Amino acid sequence: QVQLRESGPGLVKSSETLSLTCTVSGGSFSTYYWSWIRQPPGKGLEWIGYIYSSGSTAYNPSLKSRVTVSVDTSTNQFSLKLNSVTAADTAVYYCARIHPYHYGMDVWGQGTTVTVSS
Amino acid sequence: QSALTQPPSVSGSPGQSVTISCTGTSSDVGSYNRVSWYQQPPGTAPKLIIFEVTNRPSGVPDRFSGSKSGNTASLTISGLQAEDEADYYCSSYTTSSTLIFGGGTKVTVL
Numbered sequence: 513q514v515q516l517r518e519s520g521p522g523l524v525k526s527s528e529t530l531s532l533t534c535t536v537s538g539g540s541f542s543t544y545y546w547s548w549i550r551q552p553p554g555k556g557l558e559w560i561g562y563i564y565s566s567g568s569t570a571y572n573p574s575l576k577s578r579v580t581v582s583v584d585t586s587t588n589q590f591s592l593k594l595n596s597v598t599a600a601d602t603a604v605y606y607c608a609r610i611h612p613y614h615y616g617m618d619v620w621g622q623g624t625t626v627t628v629s630s
Numbered sequence: 631q632s633a634l635t636q637p638p639s640v641s642g643s644p645g646q647s648v649t650i651s652c653t654g655t656s657s658d659v660g661s662y663n664r665v666s667w668y669q670q671p672p673g674t675a676p677k678l679i680i681f682e683v684t685n686r687p688s689g690v691p692d693r694f695s696g697s698k699s700g701n702t703a704s705l706t707i708s709g710l711q712a713e714d715e716a717d718y719y720c721s722s723y724t725t726s727s728t729l730i731f732g733g734g735t736k737v738t739v740l
Binding site: 547549556557558559562570571572573574606610611614615616617618620621622623 | 631633663664666668670675676677678681682685687717719721723726727728729730731732733734
């Protein structure tokens, strides 16, 4: 059974870089897309970006200038970097697996809360 | 890209049916059958309940069904149960090879 787990600092200072890692266990890594999604407190889901095992990426246009998603197939991990953060980036950050044909996100991590402090 | 449009809330009594709409454009919902729906009870991660407009993953009750017409997709919950009270989100693949979510709909069981 595939499991995803997010890890990284829960507190980031304003103007610095938010860095998170998602570790994938229990399944194939190479035939899926891998995604980051966030949810500000009391608000809806926002798609951030995805990466394929080959390294090809796609990003939300509203975040594209600040986001980098990378992958390490040797460790079955993928990562998120979001630079120049502000209080508006405070959210629960989820990683998820995307089916390569229908693009549904069929496995999710439990989420990790990141707070941006001034 | 603007979020797909969902009603903020819908409600129904146990046993009734409720339908949630998800309106996009010809650049997303209208272009592909790559529309998914997610259920998110309070304090939990989202769960995929519908993919490719109409398909249910294994284990999802058949009270949940999906459809699409033009730029609008819909999720229907038939025989509403107390455990269905949650937030529901649609998502779609886009012609720019990105993904987009709806704003979310809170389902209340009266």
